[in-house]
Amino acid sequence: MLEIRNLHVRAGDKDILKGLSFHLKPGEVHAIMGPNGAGKSTLSHVLAGREGYEITDGEVVFDGKDLLEMEPEERAALGLFLAFQYPVEIPGVQTSTFLKTAINAQRKFRGEGEIEALDFLKTLKKTLKSLNIPEDMIKRPVNVGFSGGEKKRIEILQMAMLQPRFGILDETDSGLDIDAMRIVADGINALRTPERSFLVITHYQRLLDYIVPDQVHVLADGRIVESGGPELAKKLEADGYAAYERAQ
Amino acid sequence: MTTDTQTRELVEALRKYEAGFETDIESVKAPKGLNEEIIRFISAKKKEPQWLFDWRLKAYRRWLKMPEPDWAKLDFSPIDYQESYYYAAPKTGEAPKSLDEVDPKLLETYEKLGIPLKEQAMLAGVAVDAVFDSVSVATTFKDKLAEAGVIFCPISEAVQNHPDLVRKYLGTVVPFADNKHACLNSAVFTDGSFVYVPPGVRCPMELSTYFRINEMNTGQFERTLIIADKGAYVSYLEGCTAPMRDENQLHAAVVELIAHDDAEIKYSTVQNWYPGDENGKGGIYNFVTKRGLCEGRNAHISWTQIETGSAITWKYPSCILKGDCSTGEFYSVAITNGRQQADTGTKMIHIGKNTNSRIISKGIAAGRSDSTYRGLVKIMPNADGARNFTQCDSLLIGETCGAHTVPYIECKNPKANLEHEATTSRISEDQLFYCRQRGIPAEEAVGLVVNGFCREVMQHLPMEFAVEAQKLVSISLEGSVG
Numbered sequence: 259m260l261e262i263r264n265l266h267v268r269a270g271d272k273d274i275l276k277g278l279s280f281h282l283k284p285g286e287v288h289a290i291m292g293p294n295g296a297g298k299s300t301l302s303h304v305l306a307g308r309e310g311y312e313i314t315d316g317e318v319v320f321d322g323k324d325l326l327e328m329e330p331e332e333r334a335a336l337g338l339f340l341a342f343q344y345p346v347e348i349p350g351v352q353t354s355t356f357l358k359t360a361i362n363a364q365r366k367f368r369g370e371g372e373i374e375a376l377d378f379l380k381t382l383k384k385t386l387k388s389l390n391i392p393e394d395m396i397k398r399p400v401n402v403g404f405s406g407g408e409k410k411r412i413e414i415l416q417m418a419m420l421q422p423r424f425g426i427l428d429e430t431d432s433g434l435d436i437d438a439m440r441i442v443a444d445g446i447n448a449l450r451t452p453e454r455s456f457l458v459i460t461h462y463q464r465l466l467d468y469i470v471p472d473q474v475h476v477l478a479d480g481r482i483v484e485s486g487g488p489e490l491a492k493k494l495e496a497d498g499y500a501a502y503e504r505a506q
Numbered sequence: 507m508t509t510d511t512q513t514r515e516l517v518e519a520l521r522k523y524e525a526g527f528e529t530d531i532e533s534v535k536a537p538k539g540l541n542e543e544i545i546r547f548i549s550a551k552k553k554e555p556q557w558l559f560d561w562r563l564k565a566y567r568r569w570l571k572m573p574e575p576d577w578a579k580l581d582f583s584p585i586d587y588q589e590s591y592y593y594a595a596p597k598t599g600e601a602p603k604s605l606d607e608v609d610p611k612l613l614e615t616y617e618k619l620g621i622p623l624k625e626q627a628m629l630a631g632v633a634v635d636a637v638f639d640s641v642s643v644a645t646t647f648k649d650k651l652a653e654a655g656v657i658f659c660p661i662s663e664a665v666q667n668h669p670d671l672v673r674k675y676l677g678t679v680v681p682f683a684d685n686k687h688a689c690l691n692s693a694v695f696t697d698g699s700f701v702y703v704p705p706g707v708r709c710p711m712e713l714s715t716y717f718r719i720n721e722m723n724t725g726q727f728e729r730t731l732i733i734a735d736k737g738a739y740v741s742y743l744e745g746c747t748a749p750m751r752d753e754n755q756l757h758a759a760v761v762e763l764i765a766h767d768d769a770e771i772k773y774s775t776v777q778n779w780y781p782g783d784e785n786g787k788g789g790i791y792n793f794v795t796k797r798g799l800c801e802g803r804n805a806h807i808s809w810t811q812i813e814t815g816s817a818i819t820w821k822y823p824s825c826i827l828k829g830d831c832s833t834g835e836f837y838s839v840a841i842t843n844g845r846q847q848a849d850t851g852t853k854m855i856h857i858g859k860n861t862n863s864r865i866i867s868k869g870i871a872a873g874r875s876d877s878t879y880r881g882l883v884k885i886m887p888n889a890d891g892a893r894n895f896t897q898c899d900s901l902l903i904g905e906t907c908g909a910h911t912v913p914y915i916e917c918k919n920p921k922a923n924l925e926h927e928a929t930t931s932r933i934s935e936d937q938l939f940y941c942r943q944r945g946i947p948a949e950e951a952v953g954l955v956v957n958g959f960c961r962e963v964m965q966h967l968p969m970e971f972a973v974e975a976q977k978l979v980s981i982s983l984e985g986s987v988g
Contacts, residue, residue: 306939306943307942307943308939309935309939310935329942329947330939330942330943331942331943331945331946331947331948333943334942334943334944334945335945339943340943342940342943345940346934346936346937346939346940347937348937348940348941348954348955348958349958349959350957350958350959350960350961350962351954351955351957351958351961356941356944356954359946359950359954360941360944360945360946361945363944363945363946363947363950364944364945367945399958416944420944420945
């Protein structure tokens with residue numbers, strides 16, 4: 259599904275990722291944990307194709323294709339979804355219109371026709387219900403005036419509607435209270451299938467109590483410094499990142 | 507360059523200004539240039555009464571002495587008025603009695619532009635007057651409107667059939683000497699629409715005029731006059747296009763609206779004149795004087811404009827709020843791209859008591875273009891309880907465009923209430939990346955964000971045209987992101 263080999267990334271004159279490698283198989287959930295400034299958000303931005311980063315070495319292969327060669331919208335149409343740490347406001351554009359535009363843009367890219375209006379509404383209603391999002395919220399402009407928790411739920415709503423093959427959750431737990439986190443985690447767990455993979459980026463272990471990963475990687479100073487099973491997250495919760503930071 | 511890329515680029519260039527084709531049709535033209543003989547020629551062609559000819563001549567003589575308005579933030583070389591033709595008409599298009607007599611080539615032209623004139627194929631409930639260069643070539647649904655008592659016809663026909671109405675109102679809102687461009691229009695105006703809605707009548711359908719400049723080096727000087735008598739209501743929309751040409755062409759129109767007691771006029775414009783190429787060659791000079799008079803108590807005039815075309819736009823649709831409790835509104839979207847320049851806004855003149863005005867202006871600038879909002883809110887001494895709300899928002903795309911806001915406020919009554927809000931923002935990288943991450947390509951994303959930015963204005967357009975206007979907004983911004 260996703261193979262990252264020796265990835266080196268620079269932003270401005272600063273090296274941020276310094277030889278990062280890991281391999282994600284279909285159906286797997288991997289967690290990336292690490293201290294602030296380790297390069298977690300850079301990784302999610304580079305995978306989604308945000309401008310402003312220079313790839314100085316390494317490669318990323320997604321479903322056999324060179325991911326780094328593709329435009330962000332191509333990656334999206336091929337099934338890569340990034341749930342943003344800070345979802346962006348788009349004034350005047352209804353959330354439902356935005357969603358429909360995105361779905362149709364992806365379908366067009368794949369050579370499919372536009373979604374039937376009725377099918378769209380049916381799926382939308384069902385998904386809203388499962389995520390406990392009131393219907394009038396999607397009539398409001400995208401993320402405008404939403405609370406932090408509402409924004410994160412809208413990100414998961416979009417993910418559920420777009421049905422990606424690979425979801426990246428960038429600090430989706432930040433700013434969520436425990437109830438909101440449970441709803442978000444349930445939403446993600448409902449999307450887990452043998453084909454769909456997830457990369458969960460988080461600073462804290464608590465989200466991983468609800469979304470149990472197959473593997474946990476510790477990212478420090480631009481590299482994966484340790485990998486292990488879910489128990490590694492527990493260890494980090496107890497000991498903190500101090501050991502890795504001292505090692506730098 | 508491979509043939510493939512060439513073809514693709516050609517198709518892209520064509521798509522950028524879809525209305526840029528030319529109709530090959532024989533025309534009757536006045537000799538080039540402007541003098542008293544030309545005015546005589548036009549007046550004779552239209553078989554006008556003496557009073558109108560005299561009025562034109564008076565305007566022409568004044569025009570010769572008037573200076574060009576130079577206060578707008580626009581940069582262009584002086585216009586050589588002798589290089590233009592002031593009258594051009596399709597040879598077969600003069601005075602057709604019915605649609606069946608209209609030259610098929612003309613019908614085809616309007617069909618290509620998405621305005622089928624054959625009534626059965628038309629948008630339900632929209633009557634169209636089509637003006638091709640200097641003459642009106644067809645007006646639809648005339649009979650149905652006549653049943654309701656509504657007069658909707660080319661102004662040259664109104665001069666013949668309703669001379670008293672025309673004489674009573676022409677030049678009362680925009681006097682011939684108002685400004686140099688309006689003065690030129692008064693001297694040489696050729697066609698345009700005339701609307702009269704009698705007392706208490708709600709016009710049963712949307713009225714619309716479609717202006718098309720076809721001939722080379724030809725100016726279009728249309729004149730529109732709309733009167734809503736006591737308690738009447740009418741909604742009117744105009745659309746404009748022209749072929750792509752290397753020369754600049756002049757469009758100097760005048761629109762006058764008169765609303766009596768309790769009457770309402772909604773006037774919407776979708777302006778898509780040829781904007782010139784990306785280096786600023788060619789394009790229409792759009793110098794337009796539009797003004798509405800709320801003559802009566804409780805009268806209501808509302809301007810909505812979507813300005814996407816023209817090399818230069820100089821236009822300030824205004825309201826004179828004379829009647830007590832009358833209302834004036836101005837909703838504007840002005841988009842400039844490439845080398846386009848727009849200086850546009852409104853004037854709200856509060857004369858009556860408890861008059862109300864509302865201005866919402868959205869300026870979007872991309873490429874190397876320049877967009878200016880210029881507006882005046884004037885409260886006269888007797889306008890007790892006058893209120894105005896103004897909101898001017900500018901959106902910049904890229905690093906090489908400019909947006910400016912120049913609001914003038916003159917308040918001579920201490921009991922008035924005025925509010926002004928203004929913002930300038932940029933389409934952020936964050937917004938674009940967010941859209942693209944969801945699969946929406948960059949150009950479509952810009953269209954989406956800009957349409958969101960304009961939403962407050964768009965929702966004032968008649969339903970039938972809102973979708974078209976949204977598409978136009980997206981098309982006019984093509985090529986604005988790398």
